[in-house]
Amino acid sequence: MKILKIFIIVFLSIGFSHLKSGEKNNELKSKILKNIRCLICQGQSVYDSESEFASSIKLIVDRKINEGLKEDKIYQFLREKYGDWIIYDPQFNKNTYVLWLLPLLLFLFGGAIMYKKIK
Amino acid sequence: MKNKFSLFIIIIFLSFCFFIFYKGLNNSNIYTPKIKDKKNIPIFEAKDFNSNIYINSEKIFEEDIFYIVNIWASWCIPCRTEHPLLMGLSKNQTVKLIGLNYRDNLNNAKNFINEFGNPYSQIIIDYDGTLSVEFGAYGVPETFIIDKNKIIIKKFIGPINKKIVEEIKLIIK
Amino acid sequence: MLANQIGYYSLILGLLLSFLLCGVSIKDLNSRSKQINQNVLSLSFLQLIFVIVSFLSLILSFINSDFSNETVFNNSHTTKPLFYKISGTWGNHEGSLLLWLLVLTLFIFLFLIKSREQPKKYRILTLLFQQIIIIGFFLFVLMTSNPFNYLFPIPTEGLGLNPILQDPALAIHPPILYLGYVGTSIIFSSSLAAVTQNYVSKEWGQHIKKWVLVSWIFLTIGIMLGSIWAYYELGWGGFWFWDPVENVSLMPWLTLTALLHCIIVLERRAALTSWVVILSITTFTLSMCGTFLVRSGILNSVHTFANDPARGIFILIFLFILTVLSLGIFFFFHKENNKNSNNFFWLSRETSILINNWFMMYFLSVVLIGTVYPVFLDVISSEKISVGPPFYHKLIVPFLIPFLLFMSLGPKLKWIKSKIENKNSLIITFVISAMLTFFIIKNLTTDLLFYTVLISVVFFLFFITLKELFIKKFNNISRTVAHFGFSLLLLSILFNSILSSEIITNIKIGEKYSYNNGEIFFKNIEEIKESNFNSIIAYFEIKDENGKIVELKPEIRVYNQPIIITSEADIKTTLLEDKFLVMNLVKGSEYFNIRYQVKPFMVWIWISVLLLTLGGLMSLFKNRYEK
Numbered sequence: 009m010k011i012l013k014i015f016i017i018v019f020l021s022i023g024f025s026h027l028k029s030g031e032k033n034n035e036l037k038s039k040i041l042k043n044i045r046c047l048i049c050q051g052q053s054v055y056d057s058e059s060e061f062a063s064s065i066k067l068i069v070d071r072k073i074n075e076g077l078k079e080d081k082i083y084q085f086l087r088e089k090y091g092d093w094i095i096y097d098p099q100f101n102k103n104t105y106v107l108w109l110l111p112l113l114l115f116l117f118g119g120a121i122m123y124k125k126i127k
Numbered sequence: 128m129k130n131k132f133s134l135f136i137i138i139i140f141l142s143f144c145f146f147i148f149y150k151g152l153n154n155s156n157i158y159t160p161k162i163k164d165k166k167n168i169p170i171f172e173a174k175d176f177n178s179n180i181y182i183n184s185e186k187i188f189e190e191d192i193f194y195i196v197n198i199w200a201s202w203c204i205p206c207r208t209e210h211p212l213l214m215g216l217s218k219n220q221t222v223k224l225i226g227l228n229y230r231d232n233l234n235n236a237k238n239f240i241n242e243f244g245n246p247y248s249q250i251i252i253d254y255d256g257t258l259s260v261e262f263g264a265y266g267v268p269e270t271f272i273i274d275k276n277k278i279i280i281k282k283f284i285g286p287i288n289k290k291i292v293e294e295i296k297l298i299i300k
Numbered sequence: 301m302l303a304n305q306i307g308y309y310s311l312i313l314g315l316l317l318s319f320l321l322c323g324v325s326i327k328d329l330n331s332r333s334k335q336i337n338q339n340v341l342s343l344s345f346l347q348l349i350f351v352i353v354s355f356l357s358l359i360l361s362f363i364n365s366d367f368s369n370e371t372v373f374n375n376s377h378t379t380k381p382l383f384y385k386i387s388g389t390w391g392n393h394e395g396s397l398l399l400w401l402l403v404l405t406l407f408i409f410l411f412l413i414k415s416r417e418q419p420k421k422y423r424i425l426t427l428l429f430q431q432i433i434i435i436g437f438f439l440f441v442l443m444t445s446n447p448f449n450y451l452f453p454i455p456t457e458g459l460g461l462n463p464i465l466q467d468p469a470l471a472i473h474p475p476i477l478y479l480g481y482v483g484t485s486i487i488f489s490s491s492l493a494a495v496t497q498n499y500v501s502k503e504w505g506q507h508i509k510k511w512v513l514v515s516w517i518f519l520t521i522g523i524m525l526g527s528i529w530a531y532y533e534l535g536w537g538g539f540w541f542w543d544p545v546e547n548v549s550l551m552p553w554l555t556l557t558a559l560l561h562c563i564i565v566l567e568r569r570a571a572l573t574s575w576v577v578i579l580s581i582t583t584f585t586l587s588m589c590g591t592f593l594v595r596s597g598i599l600n601s602v603h604t605f606a607n608d609p610a611r612g613i614f615i616l617i618f619l620f621i622l623t624v625l626s627l628g629i630f631f632f633f634h635k636e637n638n639k640n641s642n643n644f645f646w647l648s649r650e651t652s653i654l655i656n657n658w659f660m661m662y663f664l665s666v667v668l669i670g671t672v673y674p675v676f677l678d679v680i681s682s683e684k685i686s687v688g689p690p691f692y693h694k695l696i697v698p699f700l701i702p703f704l705l706f707m708s709l710g711p712k713l714k715w716i717k718s719k720i721e722n723k724n725s726l727i728i729t730f731v732i733s734a735m736l737t738f739f740i741i742k743n744l745t746t747d748l749l750f751y752t753v754l755i756s757v758v759f760f761l762f763f764i765t766l767k768e769l770f771i772k773k774f775n776n777i778s779r780t781v782a783h784f785g786f787s788l789l790l791l792s793i794l795f796n797s798i799l800s801s802e803i804i805t806n807i808k809i810g811e812k813y814s815y816n817n818g819e820i821f822f823k824n825i826e827e828i829k830e831s832n833f834n835s836i837i838a839y840f841e842i843k844d845e846n847g848k849i850v851e852l853k854p855e856i857r858v859y860n861q862p863i864i865i866t867s868e869a870d871i872k873t874t875l876l877e878d879k880f881l882v883m884n885l886v887k888g889s890e891y892f893n894i895r896y897q898v899k900p901f902m903v904w905i906w907i908s909v910l911l912l913t914l915g916g917l918m919s920l921f922k923n924r925y926e927k
Contacts, residue, residue: 038802045686047265050158051543053688056536058884060230061265064256071257089263090160096688103683107673111695115662122658126646134631138624145620151598151675152609152616158684232888 033073040069040082043096053096160263165278169261176228176236176250187249193222193299194273197247198259200231201239203267209286210243216292217246222299226250229259229267272298304369307357308448314350314401315438317343318431325424336420340427341412347434348405355398358447359389367458370449371395377460379832379860387471393595393611394447396474397437400591403482404434411486411511418507425493426486432625433485436618444611463833463859463866469529473522480519481552481587486511487559488584491577492626495633500573505566512563513920516556517913523549524909532871537800537880537897539905542689544599547671548590551664555583558660561653568715571650575657577634581626586668588619598675645717652710659703666695697754700790704757707786708764711779729767733759745798755794762787778922782915788908792901799900806891818844820896833859838883838892852881854894878902 041055048059054066065086072082083095098104171184188194197213199206217224226247228236233252240250253259262271263282272281272295281298283291321343328337358371362385367373375392376385389395408430415423441447490508494500526549531539540546559579562572593599596612644650670687677683712720720726734756745751765784769777803820807813813820823839836856843849855868869882880897 043688043690045158045688047158047160056534056538060256064230064260067255068257068260088166089260090265091158091684093158093160093684093686096686097690098685098687103677103681103685104673107669107677107687107691108695110669111662111665114665115658115699118658118661122654125654126644126651130631134627137627141620141623141627145616147676147679148592148598148616149613150679152596152612154598154678156597156599 036079037069037073040073040079041066043083044069044086045094045096047090047094159284160265165280166263168273168277168279171258171261173251173253173258176226176233176252182249182251187225187251188273188277190223191275193275195222195224195295195299196227196262196271196273197224198227198229198253198262198264198267198269200229200267201235202231203229205286206268207243209268209288210246212287212289212292213246214244216295217248219296219299223248227253227259227262229253230256274298301366301368303357303360303364303366304448304450307354307361308446310350310354310357311438311442311448314347314354314405315435315442317347317350318435318438321347322428322431325427329421329424334420335416336412336423340424341409344405344409344412344427348409351398351401351405355389355402358395358398359386362386362389365458367456368451368454369447370451371447373451373455373458375460376458377832378457380460380466381831383468384466384471388465390474391465391470394441394445396478397441397445398447399474399478400482401434401437401441403478404430404437404485407483407486408434408489411490414510415507418504419497419499422490422493422497422499422504425496426490429489429492430485433489433622436622440611440614440618444608444614460859463857463864464533467529467533469525469532473525473529476518476525477522477549480515480517480522481549481583481590483511483515483518484552484556484580484583484587487515487580488626491580492629495577495630498633498635500566500577500634501570502567505563505576509560509563509567510920512556512560513916516553516560517916517920519549519553519556520909520913520916523553524906524913528906531902532869536882536895537802537869537878537899542670542692544671545594547667548586548593551586551590551667551671552583554660554664554667555579555586558657558664559583561656565650565653569650571644572654574630574634574636577630581623581630585619585623585626588615588622592616592619593671599671647713647720648718649710649713649715652706652713655706656703656710659699659706662699663696666692670695701754701757704761704787704790707783708757708761711776711783712764726764729763730756730760733757733763741798751794751798755791758787758790758794762791778915778918780915781918782912785908785911785913785915788911789905792904792908796899796901796905800897802895802897804893804895806886806889806893808891818842820894822892822894833857840881840894842879842881842896850879852879854881854883856883856885873903875903876900 038055042053044054044065046052046054046057046059046062046065048061049057054062054069069082072085077085083097086094092099092103098107100108168184168188172181173184173187174180175182195216199210213224216222224247226249228250230253251258259265259269262269262279264271266284268286270283270287271279274280281295287295321340324337324343325340328340331337358369360366361369361372362376363382365372365376365378365385367376371392371394375395376388380388390399408427411426411430412423415426487508490511491500494504494508523546526546527539530541531537556579559576562575562579565572566576592612592615595608596615597609598612644654670691674685674687677685709720709726712726734752737752737755737759741751741755742748761783765780765787768780769784803813803815805813805820807820807822809822809824811822813822819842821841821843823841825839826837828835828837834857836858837853838855840852840854841849842852850872852870852872854870857866857868858864859866865885867882867884869880871881872879877898877900880895880899882895884893886893
């Protein structure tokens with residue numbers, strides 16, 4: 009049982025370690041564009057959209073990448089201009105603690121219930 | 128009994144969700160960016176419409192008065208409806224209008240001005256739309272009110288109407 | 301026009317029949333005969349007929365382009381091809397509700413026919429609970445979403461169907477999807493009936509399993525069809541966007557899968573009874589919740605239906621009543637059986653199924669919370685945020701690693717109490733998977749550790765199920781096939797995502813574009829007039845590194861009613877990879893913007909879902925065979 013727990017923890021931490029990783033330029037651009045919402049066709053990402061706004065954003069992201077701006081800073085720039093809504097990846101701030109933590113809490117809660125039942 | 132208690136809690140929780148969804152129905156699901164914090168005007172360089180020379184934003188907004196930045200294009204139909212109102216506002220001494228020509232063909236834009244009149248003390252060109260992004264705009268027309276501290280205090284999305292004009296006149300007194 | 305009248309009055313008659321049915325069956329509850337009164341069956345059949353007639357009337361109005369009918373006017377056009385006129389019937393809000401009613405009435409009738417050996421009171425109660433749902437939907441249609449509203453004066457032309465919806469996959473996607481998640485209504489009704497009768501037992505489990513399988517199969521295929529359509533029509537080669545409408549179909553699938561596994565326990569031991577009832581209630585509730593989210597205009601999505609808050613309020617209230625009612629019944633009537641039956645030994649198949657539930661509920665909570673949280677935040681604090689693919693990936697993908705391990709080892713455990721046999725062979729399989737993975741991906745990705753672990757675990761499941769297929773363990777072959785299909789699905793998705801490449805560039809006619817692996821040649825364009833659109837077809841020749849040439853013909857369509865411009869991708873599919881080319885006009889220029897993608901193993905994604913479904917089918921027919 010202990011070994012099982014250790015395995016789970018190791019696997020999960022490896023899982024979360026992948027959240028920090030770097031990429032090449034073109035892939036980076038596509039990755040960023042897929043993460044930005046188009047304000048005109050509101051159900052699509054800038055990557056998928058052909059609207060004028062989307063083209064402007066694509067140019068700006070291109071420029072910022074060439075200026076050497078990091079991914080986070082590009083998102084921050086857009087958030088300042090348009091609000092948090094424009095980025096698909098919700099930040100971890102006071103508005104979103106519940107969003108990120110509730111599923112994990114439920115997971116642990118479920119695990120606790122199961123643990124009681126099985127023992 | 129434990130069961131009755133859990134049922135009670137669940138019903139309370141469901142009622143809460145029900146209430147939230149009910150309220151949510153009346154909210155629009157279209158997103159429009161708000162101006163929460165007053166923001167400084169962006170720093171940029173843009174080509175002047177008439178002289179074709181690059182000007183610095185500091186020079187454009189150098190005077191100690193109110194500015195109205197209006198994003199427009201010759202191909203934008205609602206811009207034509209708001210244009211007469213802009214002409215009216217330009218007569219006001221406490222404000223200067225700066226036009227931002229968005230993703231337009233220079234000749235068409237010039238024809239537009241010749242036909243409908245020029246309310247702008249200066250027009251700058253945004254050929255690819257990237258300058259408008261600096262202002263946090265995403266379409267045409269959009270209008271920004273800038274105070275004497277060079278802070279964007281109000282934003283209007285879509286063509287302005289008479290009611291908005293009254294509101295603007297109060298601000299720029 | 302006569303069709304309109306017939307359609308409308310059939311609905312009214314159907315509703316009246318519901319009340320009649322309720323009355324007759326309540327009386328029959330108390331009667332002493334052992335079989336259900338034949339009248340009940342006949343009335344149920346009659347109700348089904350009325351709904352069919354109403355549905356056919358609407359189809360007829362669409363075929364005839366009868367624009368005196370408001371729904372037809374809003375959603376059709378005389379120049380639509382016949383096939384799409386017909387499928388336009390259910391491609392809109394009102395018509396799709398008729399489809400809801402059709403599946404609801406069909407399934408209860410089939411249930412009555414196929415459950416003759418089941419206890420009478422249980423069958424009647426199932427009918428009654430289903431009728432509550434049916435009445436709710438009849439009222440919803442008649443009061444807020446009537447497909448037979450009159451327009452006068454009669455317009456000469458309709459407003460047209462969205463050209464993006466003119467696609468074969470999309471035409472059959474709603475009926476199949478509805479058979480899936482509206483079909484869960486019968487599971488809902490019968491679970492409630494079983495609870496009130498204290499009939500949540502092994503026998504009931506064996507009986508209801510068929511219905512769970514049928515719903516699950518249709519739901520899986522329905523979701524796959526939606527993805528296939530998205531891949532061919534929407535976006536640039538994507539097949540899942542974590543869009544609210546997609547999430548809404550995925551959530552019942554998750555609970556239904558968990559329910560299926562719980563039923564597998566239930567049909568052997570009288571255990572996990574609470575899980576079964578709760579999951580039955582939750583699945584249908586999620587289906588209805590999904591209906592609410594998609595039709596009320598509360599969420600922002602590429603493919604939401606009607607944007608009408610009044611309809612939203614109706615569904616919301618209906619949903620609330622159903623949920624409170626069903627939970628009330630559960631808490632009131634449900635009795636835990638003997639105290640021992642729910643204690644499992646930690647190393648047993650029951651426990652691994654319980655662990656499966658645990659993970660499935662976690663995945664469900666991620667999707668549910670991600671989908672509805674923006675609404676909650678907006679109402680409570682007026683802050684608007686977006687929750688998109690990065691959120692779901694970050695919270696789901698890491699948990700797949702332990703999940704897949706349990707999925708591989710769980711079926712190897714015996715019921716009640718077990719130990720892991722053949723530990724050595726398992727370890728060897730795992731090491732082989734890990735080494736294989738490492739050698740395959742070491743040059744492909746920067747995130748080596750994570751992907752190695754993830755893909756190793758998928759390969760582990762893959763090899764274990766593959767081995768079982770070869771060793772001819774034919775008991776439980778349905779499970780093996782399904783799990784194998786799932787491992788193949790994950791492998792296809794992961795390798796497709798790692799190995800896909802894309803080129804985006806502007807090119808004009810006659811130009812050649814070189815890239816490191818080959819060359820794209822824009823040969824020429826051709827303009828063709830079709831029945832309701834003008835088509836610009838572009839001919840491209842793509843030469844790969846071996847000198848092999850592939851011809852791709854992406855298309856731009858200019859529709860006439862309403863005026864919409866769409867891009868149709870051309871996709872060449874082989875078992876190895878898909879070549880995907882899509883083209884757009886560049887405003888004010890002779891250049892065209894093209895996106896060329898090479899997507900390895902794309903078709904395996906669809907094949908593996910079919911395998912998954914095959915597993916379900918095998919389980920469905922195995923039961924019949926064994927009887």
